[in-house]
Amino acid sequence: MLSRQVxxxxxxxxxxxxxxxxxxxxxxYTGIRLLSHSGKYxxxxxxxxxxxxxxxxxxxxxxxxxxxNSYNTVVIRNGCxxxxxADCPDKICVNHHSISDTGETIVCLPHKLVVRISDSx
Amino acid sequence: xxxxxxxxxxxxxxxxxxSYIEAMFPLNIGIPGVKPGFANIVILIVIYNENKxxxxxxxxxxxxxxxxxxxxxxxxxAYSFAGTLLSTTVMFIVHRISLFSVTGVSIIGGVLHxxxxxxxxxxxxxxxxxxxxxxxxxxxxxxAGTLTGIITDFSLRNIKKVHKQ
Numbered sequence: 001m002l003s004r005q006v007x008x009x010x011x012x013x014x015x016x017x018x019x020x021x022x023x024x025x026x027x028x029y030t031g032i033r034l035l036s037h038s039g040k041y042x043x044x045x046x047x048x049x050x051x052x053x054x055x056x057x058x059x060x061x062x063x064x065x066x067x068x069n070s071y072n073t074v075v076i077r078n079g080c081x082x083x084x085x086a087d088c089p090d091k092i093c094v095n096h097h098s099i100s101d102t103g104e105t106i107v108c109l110p111h112k113l114v115v116r117i118s119d120s121x
Numbered sequence: 122x123x124x125x126x127x128x129x130x131x132x133x134x135x136x137x138x139x140s141y142i143e144a145m146f147p148l149n150i151g152i153p154g155v156k157p158g159f160a161n162i163v164i165l166i167v168i169y170n171e172n173k174x175x176x177x178x179x180x181x182x183x184x185x186x187x188x189x190x191x192x193x194x195x196x197x198x199a200y201s202f203a204g205t206l207l208s209t210t211v212m213f214i215v216h217r218i219s220l221f222s223v224t225g226v227s228i229i230g231g232v233l234h235x236x237x238x239x240x241x242x243x244x245x246x247x248x249x250x251x252x253x254x255x256x257x258x259x260x261x262x263x264x265a266g267t268l269t270g271i272i273t274d275f276s277l278r279n280i281k282k283v284h285k286q
Contacts, residue, residue: 007274009222009223009224009270009271009274010222010224011225013220013221013222014221017221017225018228021232021262022259022260024259025255025256025257025260026256028255028256028259029256032252048247089192089193090147090153092152092153096152104250104253105250105253107246107251109153109196109197109200112196116248
């Protein structure tokens with residue numbers, strides 16, 4: 001039984017869509033890279049309240065604990081900021097690579113904790 | 122009516138199982154929101170098979186709520202809710218205007234789901250800098266959308282075959 005109808009998994013519009021989306025991401029990426037540079041401070045906020053402003057040139061390790069016993073350990077080493085330990089369920093923040101350029105962030109969504117690199121305090 | 126109940130149950134169960142499996146084997150590459158999104162296969166099948174926005178929303182929202190309460194906190198529920206709402210709405214519109222193939226619709230759904238989650242995170246955390254994740258989320262949305270789209274395409278063809286018998 002021959003089927004005369006050939007069905008493709010992708011149409012021309014799909015290729016255009018993919019190319020357009022890739023262009024958007026390349027342009028965004030280039031823009032962000034061009035505008036960023038090595039930062040000076042790692043600003044740690046929980047729930048949008050700044051709790052630490054850590055200069056990137058001094059190595060330090062801070063265990064940040066909240067009332068409900070949730071913690072994240074923020075480490076500054078070699079001019080980079082990183083989260084090395086946390087008791088959140090997904091551990092995305094711990095697996096994230098260390099950051100050092102302005103605008104880069106490490107976010108722990110369950111703890112609403114954000115480590116952000118900035119030029120200023 | 123009973124057909125509706127039984128087929129709704131199958132859809133929701135399938136969507137939930139896909140999410141469950143994804144939660145069991147997380148791809149830990151350290152960027153939030155990067156995942157295959159197999160549950161989208163079910164949403165797409167609902168969109169193409171039932172052709173009613175109400176059904177699509179129902180399955181999508183029920184999945185998000187079930188998965189949110191089983192695996193996450195209130196906030197993860199908010200993120201996936203926003204992502205699913207945006208993704209399902211646009212997927213349905215695009216399906217109706219017949220511009221893309223199933224794979225294309227799936228890519229749109231995947232990318233928009235990620236963008237919806239990103240925008241929600243930016244709002245909740247008041248950190249505009251999170252836009253820095255946009256390129257990765259677009260690319261992973263394309264990859265995941267392509268994979269789930271192809272799977273859905275073949276699934277739909279087989280569903281049609283079964284209906285014809």
